[in-house]
Amino acid sequence: MKLVVGLGNPGSRYERTRHNVGWLVVEEVGRRWGATWRAQGDAHVAEVRLGPAPGTKVLLVKPQTFMNASGKAVAPLVAFYKLEPGALLAVQDDLDSPFGLLRLRQGGRHGGQNGVRDLIRALGTEVFPRLKIGISRPPVGWEVSDWVLSKWREEETGTLEQLVRLGADAVEVWAQEGLAAAQGRFNGTDLRPPPAPVAERPAAPEPAPGGSDPGVS
Numbered sequence: 001m002k003l004v005v006g007l008g009n010p011g012s013r014y015e016r017t018r019h020n021v022g023w024l025v026v027e028e029v030g031r032r033w034g035a036t037w038r039a040q041g042d043a044h045v046a047e048v049r050l051g052p053a054p055g056t057k058v059l060l061v062k063p064q065t066f067m068n069a070s071g072k073a074v075a076p077l078v079a080f081y082k083l084e085p086g087a088l089l090a091v092q093d094d095l096d097s098p099f100g101l102l103r104l105r106q107g108g109r110h111g112g113q114n115g116v117r118d119l120i121r122a123l124g125t126e127v128f129p130r131l132k133i134g135i136s137r138p139p140v141g142w143e144v145s146d147w148v149l150s151k152w153r154e155e156e157t158g159t160l161e162q163l164v165r166l167g168a169d170a171v172e173v174w175a176q177e178g179l180a181a182a183q184g185r186f187n188g189t190d191l192r193p194p195p196a197p198v199a200e201r202p203a204a205p206e207p208a209p210g211g212s213d214p215g216v217s
Helices: 018-032 067-080 114-121 144-150 154-177 179-186
Strands: 002-006 039-042 041-052 058-062 088-094 104-108 128-133
Touching: 002 067, 002 114, 002 154, 018 088, 018 104, 018 128, 018 144, 018 154, 039 128, 041 067, 041 154, 058 067, 058 154, 067 114, 088 104, 088 114, 088 154, 104 179, 128 154, 154 179
Parallel strands: 002 058, 002 088, 088 128
Antiparallel strands: 039 041, 041 058, 104 128
């Protein structure tokens, strides 16, 4: 069995906030594979089988603790199903990646993401894979806490939907083919819009007949 945890906060207040993008990804995987969610401990979980029959058994997890206590929900599930750390994939928002980027990595420090920080604490290891969805650093004048709990803007919806679909694709490849295959296929993902072209400087006006200066109006 594999376990995929979407990091986020429970409750309608936090739906569609940047911090909950991990939930959106695991919900998309569940939608594709006919998940039926149930309560188990401090989480909502759903068992699905990915790929051709008999398929790869995957437990989708949405912690019902708040982000800072994600480990409280996940560690008991890891112990109950006797999983190794490599069988756990944490899907998280990432402040250090621009919105539109998606990448997978094998373990490492939490990078300030409090859900990952608590998973490391509860599991006693940094060695578990992460799927990181870029949400960008906050604009000037914003506190980080306000930014991660802010709702997605309407103009971001199209890119967000693409990221969620690709994130779900990446989960499926990770579960069925492994981390290296998923990294090779998805770590180049960049959905950022291209920069606006720089307007060319207009050519200088040709001198008027007779060499007089056309002047500037």
